[in-house]
Amino acid sequence: MTGPRVTIKIPAELRLFLPADRRTEVLGLTTDGSSSLGHVVESLGIPLTEVGALAVDGRDVPTGHVPAAGEVVEVRTVCRPQAVPGAPLRFLLDVHLGTLARRLRLLGVDAAYESEDIGDPALAALSAEERRVLLSRDRGLLRRRELWAGGYVYSDRPEEQLHDVLGRFEPVLAPWTRCVACNGPLRDADKESVRDRLADGTSRTYDVFAECTGCGGVYWRGAHHTRLSAVVEQALRDHGEGRPPAAG
Structure with missing residues (x-):
């Protein structure tokens, strides 16, 4: 040249x-x-x-x-925290970031996730269609022209990934309000309305439940609650509630 x-x-x-x-x-x-x-x-x-x-x-x-x-x-x-045009702030994660997606959802962050490899063009197009920030460790994917917005995930460890994303974008945190399986919003549910979806032991032991408005999944403070609470408490200590939603 x-x-x-x-x-x-x-x-x-x-x-x-x-x-x-x-x-x-x-x-x-x-x-x-x-x-x-x-x-x-x-x-x-x-x-x-x-x-x-x-x-x-x-x-x-x-x-x-x-x-x-x-x-x-x-x-x-990029400056941190990084401003993203438009509101609300929403994410799209590729097939390799399932654990990060579930932890973001645990914190109430809107995090769509493709559990199957739909291909780079489709992911980038979905980011543009739904105005979601695409998170990935695939450098080629983040260079696609149709992408609306994106961020490289620098670590391969979920704890560090979460800390990095929360620090970079400062999403509003609302723990325990989103389904970790499908990303749908949760609502309070009485035991009778969900009893047919509970094991006998769960029905006898627990009285407080939440239900996903999307997939119908049922949540309660079971054996994993202590471990999940630790993730939530650490995020709130490090990042507070995040930035308030932008107007408009």
């Missing part, structure tokens, strides 16, 4: 996306002279969902800027 040569500065947080032999703070790069700066950054492996701003010679530029010879490009990370 014999196009303009530019200098690109990459912050430490984004260098994991670079090829192993190019993970340095400053890169010299020869461009084709016609591709946008957004395309150049993505060609390095960095999804634009993880880029907060681009600056050239100290001034902010749009992703459509075409780099010229000698320019110094600074790639900046």
Whole structure:
């Protein structure tokens, strides 16, 4: 390639996306002279969902800027908490993030989840159709043009994933209000209305129940409640109730 040569500065947080032999703070790069700066950054492996701003010679530029010879490009990370256009804040998680989806739902966060691999084009289209922030560890998926909004999940550990997502997007938390199985809202239910869906031991032992308005699942404070309460309490300590919903 014999196009303009530019200098690109990459912050430490984004260098994991670079090829192993190019993970340095400053890169010299020869461009084709016609591709946008957004395309150049993505060609390095960095999804634009993880880029907060681009600056050239100290001034902010749009992703459509075409780099010229000698320019110094600074790639900046997203601001935290990250503002997402529109309301309410909702998420879509890919097939590999089932545990994270269930924990977000436990906290009352609207988190749609595809338990089967429907393919990258369909996931990105669903994100756009339902205006959901797509969460994924698939860099290629987050580079799809039809995507409405997205975020890379940096850790492969559910505890760290949850902490990262809550800190980055600050969703409003409303624990125990959403079905962890299907994402539907929960409502209080009296024992008689759900008795036919309970095992005999559960019916004899518990009196307080909730019911999913979507799938009809029944919830009570059973053997797993202590473990789940620990997840909820930790999230509330670290992140409070999150930001209030945006107006409009």
